Amino acid sequence: MSEQDKPFIEVSNLTIAAGGRDIVRNVSFAAKKGEVIALIGESGSGKSTIALSLMGYARRGCRITGGEIRVGDRDVLGLSRAALRGFRGKDIAYVAQSAAAAFNPVKRIRSQIVEAATLHRSMSREEAGRRQKALMKTMALPEPDSIGERYVHQVSGGQLQRMMAAMAMINTPEVMIFDEPTTALDVTTQVEVLTAFKAMIRERGVTAIYVSHDLGVVAQVADRIIVLKDGEVMENAPAEDVLERPRSGFTRSLLDASETRRLDLSEGHDRDVVLQADGVVAGYGRIRNGLPGYPVLHDISFRIRQGQTLGLIGESGSGKSTLGRVLAGLLPAAQGRAMLNGRPLDLRDARRRSKLDRRELQIVFQMADTALNPRLSNAEILGRPLTFYHGLRGGARRQRVMELLDMVRLPAHLADLSPRELSGGQKQRINLARALAANPSVVICDEVTSALDTVVANAVVELLVELQRELGLSYLFISHDLGKIEAMCNEVMVLLKGREVERAARDRLTAAPEHAYTRQLVRAVPQLRRGWLEEVTSVPAAPTA
Known part of the structure; x- marks a missing residue:
């Protein structure tokens, strides 16, 4: 066997236990030098747990109970604590899903990236500073020589994710682990980040483990795909074979779940308007002369009819969640007015809202x-x-709790468990049930599927549509996922830098988008075929002003 074909990473019969049971069972795979291996599966399938074990790390409550892990000539599970400290961050690096949680918000980003090198004493601070600027260029970041002087709150989510990759790369590791690094990003930013990651992997020749639940993303970066279910390998094959000739029925179900499905929606052109807003202006900072110190939303107006869904889509920072917060009374508007079921809804001071206003308008948060x-x-x-x-107590309250659990398709025995004992999808259903407990007429869904795997997210969308039919609910559905918007929204509003640039029925928006930015959004939805990323990045981006 030549050096080129020799495995650089070898995992043999890996078993990891938690709470008295095996959550990863006899997992084996190998990766050659410079190869990208994708670990894909539903939430709880063991993807991140396996990836972290390559660093000799097990999360709290987990224990590596069997198997062997070799990276190069190192027996990872046999390394001492001191050796592991030198191994992690220098020879193997980790890029987490939430870059915002990984950086210190009170320190400049540059100093944190440089610190990753000085801690390992791999280079001088001056050399680390030069390397940090070079990596900013590699990551295609704007103003690469100075952007590192900013703080976390002064860069976008996509920029911060690339900076985290730069921090991981500063010690020139041989292996990089990418753990759902684009899950929380909008589709246009995701394209930029994936392009930068792919170029870096190719140029630096690193071996990469890419964890994801999105087959469309994996198709663009992986040489080989390992499909996991309940801690076991369902399929391990070259990416093209998994995408075009899957052998496992479970893999086929994941591929089916990745296809956009348009759910049947009721028409309601003659129904009453339940929520309307006109001329909403909002942002952050002190409001002076009718304008916030940092404007985010500019002259936003819309109407939602009973039993209908308005989808709100746009890139990170476009003002989607800001609008949801204004309507929910969590952020004061500087200008504009709103009506809820024919009554004025105070947008400037939520303290002046009635109990009826609060009950009829509920919000379901992302996390x-x-x-x-x-x-x-x-x-x-x-x-x-x-x-x-509703004043319910005792037995009447308990009975209604059981009805709510049944409404969101959860078993009754979960009532006495805590959220910590639930899966991600179950927690999001409890989150939804809490909003339904108020018996609202309008529910604001703020990125409610973005943290869920594809199968679970589809189930939540289907549940929302079923509840809409049963209860006559109206939704403002905020998302960066055009597939979910297309699945459940009657009408879609596209925001760009806080302004509406297009509004249309879901069928026309995707089939014949009019605005250049909307066309860019449609193009940026990942496709289940290799080579799509190169195709979409060859098309000039739409202007963002």
Whole structure:
């Protein structure tokens, strides 16, 4: 066997346990030098757990109980603590899903990237500074010589994700682990980040492990794909074979779930308007002369009819979530007015809203992990709005909790568990059930599927549409995923830098988009075929002003 064909990473019969059971069972695979291996599967399939084990690391509550891991000539599981400290960050590096959580917000980004080199004493601070600027250029970041002087809040999500990759690369590691690095990014930013990652991997010759639940993304970067389910390997084959000739029924189900499906929606052109807004201007900072210090939204107007869904899409920073926060009363508007079920809805001071206003307009947040109190049981979480809005207590409250769990298709025994004991999809259903407990007429869904794997996200979208039919709900559905928007929205509004640039029915928006930016969004949705990334990046981007 030549050096080129010799495995650089070898994992043999890896077994990892948690809570008295095996969550990864007898997993084996190999990667050659410079090869990109993708680990793909649903939430809880063991993707990230396996990737982290390559660093000799197991999350709290997990334990590597069997198998062997070799990286180059190192027996990873046999390394001492001191050797592991030198190995991690220098020979093998990790790029996490949330770059914002990985950086210190009170330190300049440059100093944190340079620190990664000085901690390992791999180079002088001066050399690390020069290398940091070179990596900023490699990552195709604007103003590469000075952007490192900024703080976390002064760069976009996509820029920060690339800076995290630069920090991982500063010690020239032989192996890089990418753990869902584009999941939270909008499609246009995702294209930029994927292009930068792919170029870096090719130019530096690193061996990469790419963790994802998105087959469209994996198709663009992986040489080989390993499909996982419940901690076991379902399929391990070259990327082209997995995408075009899958052998496992589970792999075929993942491929089917990746296809955009348009759900049947009710027409409601003659129905009553339940929520309307006109001339909304909002942002951050002190409001002076009718304008915020940092404007985000400019003259936004819309109407949502009973039983209908308005989709809101745009890149990160376009103002989607800001609009949701204004409507929910979490951020004051500088200008504009709104009506909820024919009554004025105060956009400037939520304290002036009535209890009826609060009950009828609910919001479901993106991250159920942070939206749900882990110290409470699910029954207590759902019971609080039942008592606050409807005065329910005791047996009547318990009965309604059970009805809400059934409504969101969850088993009754979950009532007495805490959110920590649930999967990501189950937590998001509890998050939704809490909003439904108020018996609202309008629900704002703020990126409710972005942190979920494809199969679970599809199930949540289908549930939302079923509940809409059953309860007559209206939704403002905020997302950066055009596939989900297309699946469940009657009408779609496209935002660019806080301004509406296009609005259309879902069929026309994707089939015949009029604005250049909308056409760019449609082009940027990942396709399940290799070579798509190179095709889409060869087309000039739309102007962003």
